[in-house]
Amino acid sequence: MGAVDHAPRPSSPGEQRAPAPAPPELRPANVSHLYVHLPFCAHRCGYCDFVTVVGRAEEHDRYVDALLAELELERELLARPLETLYLGGGTPTLTRTGALLRLLASLPPAAEVTVEANPETVTSPLARALRDGGVTRVSLGAQSFRPDLLATLGRRAGAADVRRAVYALRDASFDNISLDLLYGIPGQSAADLDADLAQALALEPEHLSCYELEAKPGTRFTHRHGAELGAQAEALEGYFEHVVSRLTAAGYRWYETANFCRAPSVAGGRDLRARHNLAYWRGRDYVGLGIGAVSTVGTRRWRNRPSLRAYVGALLRGARPAREFEELPGPVRERERVLLGLRLDEPLALAGLERAFDAAGLARAERLGLVEHRPGTVALTRRGRFVGGAVTADVVA
Ligand SMILES: C[S@@+](CC[C@H](N)C(=O)[O-])C[C@H]1O[C@@H](n2cnc3c(N)ncnc32)[C@H](O)[C@@H]1O
Ligand code: SF4
Numbered sequence: 001m002g003a004v005d006h007a008p009r010p011s012s013p014g015e016q017r018a019p020a021p022a023p024p025e026l027r028p029a030n031v032s033h034l035y036v037h038l039p040f041c042a043h044r045c046g047y048c049d050f051v052t053v054v055g056r057a058e059e060h061d062r063y064v065d066a067l068l069a070e071l072e073l074e075r076e077l078l079a080r081p082l083e084t085l086y087l088g089g090g091t092p093t094l095t096r097t098g099a100l101l102r103l104l105a106s107l108p109p110a111a112e113v114t115v116e117a118n119p120e121t122v123t124s125p126l127a128r129a130l131r132d133g134g135v136t137r138v139s140l141g142a143q144s145f146r147p148d149l150l151a152t153l154g155r156r157a158g159a160a161d162v163r164r165a166v167y168a169l170r171d172a173s174f175d176n177i178s179l180d181l182l183y184g185i186p187g188q189s190a191a192d193l194d195a196d197l198a199q200a201l202a203l204e205p206e207h208l209s210c211y212e213l214e215a216k217p218g219t220r221f222t223h224r225h226g227a228e229l230g231a232q233a234e235a236l237e238g239y240f241e242h243v244v245s246r247l248t249a250a251g252y253r254w255y256e257t258a259n260f261c262r263a264p265s266v267a268g269g270r271d272l273r274a275r276h277n278l279a280y281w282r283g284r285d286y287v288g289l290g291i292g293a294v295s296t297v298g299t300r301r302w303r304n305r306p307s308l309r310a311y312v313g314a315l316l317r318g319a320r321p322a323r324e325f326e327e328l329p330g331p332v333r334e335r336e337r338v339l340l341g342l343r344l345d346e347p348l349a350l351a352g353l354e355r356a357f358d359a360a361g362l363a364r365a366e367r368l369g370l371v372e373h374r375p376g377t378v379a380l381t382r383r384g385r386f387v388g389g390a391v392t393a394d395v396v397a
Contacts, residue, residue: 028076029297032083033279036067036107037290038100039090039308042118046154047213047221051292051306052090060096063290063308064103066315070289071107073320077287077297078108084276085110093121097129104133112136112275114178119157122165127172137176137274138169139209145199146192149185154221159199166203176272178207183243184236185213186228193239197246206272207261208252210243212236241386256281257343257388281344283337291321299333301326331355335396342392345385347377361394371395 039053040060053059085107092100092115104113114137115130122140130138144150145159157165162179169177179200183193200208215222215229222229244254252260253273261272279286287295292306304311305322314321328336334356341348350357362378365371370384370391384391 029285030079031077031285031287031297032079033086033276033284033286034078034082034084034108034110035086035088035276035286035288035293036103037090037288037293038063038087038092038095038103039291040094041089041091042094042120042156043154045221046224047216047219049216049219050090053291053308056308057096059308059312060099062312062316064095064099066312066321067103067289068106069315069318070321073315074287074289074295080108082108082110084112084279085114086276087113087115089116091116091118091121093117093126093130097126101129101133104130104135109134114139114274114276116141117165119161119165122168124168124171127165127168127174131172131174135174137178137207138174139178139180139207139274140165140169140205141180142200143180143182144185144188144192144196146188146196149188149192149196152186152225153182163203166205176207177203177205178209178274179203179205181208181210182213183210183239184229184232186225186232190239190242193242194246197243201247201250206267206270207259207274208247209259210247211258212240237386244386253345254385255345257385278344281340283333283340296328299328299330301328338396339392342378342380342395343388345379347372347374347379350376350378356397357395358397361396365391365395 037051039051040056040063041052041054044052044054087103095103113135115135116139118141122138127138140162142157142162143153143155145162147158150158166177166179181196181200183196213229215226247260248254251263251266253263254260255273256277259274259277261267261274262270264271285297287297288304291304291308291311294301294303302323302325305324307322311321334353338348338353338356357378362371362373365384366373369381370387372379372381378395380388380391
């Protein structure tokens, strides 16, 4: 997932902590993480609230022109080479291939280059073209292998498409493939989940993201299934624990709440954590290009407005697109840093973050065995990680 999802979002105007300032002057920086949003999808899945645009193949090239124009305007913020580049969506691999390859060729080089893909869009020629275009990692949205659950989600790809896509990527020499799975789909039994995990593991992905299906406000899916999702909330704790125990038993490292990678001991010593997403969880600066994309640089966060027409129009006139800005005072960034950092299995260094913690809450969580507080660091225990957000909410000031 990219900078329109897991990255912190600017508050909506009603929640803003400080009045929105006039668009700030952007100063040179050395940002090492770049997110590029490719919003085009063949259709809209009912459960999805990401910034997407259905079809409009005739606009793909102009959108890429606009992305490259935005890159030129923000280039001085970016380090060269980058550490990570992430093309997220939408369905990046639905973008007209010529436009997608032109984009890849024009973006700054990066050590890790990830592209999100929907299985039905991955052909052997596309897989080879992505590899030749410098892509090092593909994140494939499988979601489930069961036809009935995929139908409930309104997905177009089936299990056979996922397998075909993985084989095409392997044939094109990709050695870093991630699969996204959803759990908590209405009608999904514990045995269904186990079968999904088994089928995903059989494909030997280097990385797995397993998300609990969220009822996003205002989506068709929530309208139809929201009550069911609410009713199964307790059962989902068991599902989460099952995901973790099944994947860790199979040799995966549970390195972030919803993310797993093959442990170095079974991966020839490779660290297969998603470097781009690690940067979000570690509170690093990042720049996002494209509609709906979020950037956070120093004490400023901005989000491009989601209108495709307005975005392309502004950039092709040489202007920056319409954005919402937010100032992030030190304590706000520190608090975010704790909330995100405690999602990881690595200890969070306390230096500079002391005021973000509530001493009484931290002591309570420690007494309950939810938090491990060592001199200079804090981390959630295994039990604390299952409780997750409720613990972190309790320990932050
Ligand atoms: C926005 S999608 C983009 C990738 C691609 N278009 C796809 O559908 O697989 C990225 C991931 O977000 C997750 N996602 C989308 N909507 C979600 C929801 N309502 N709850 C939980 N995860 C969601 C899915 O697992 C998906 O693979
Ligand atoms: S394909 Fe992915 S991004 Fe597009 S609507 Fe479906 S879940 Fe959202």
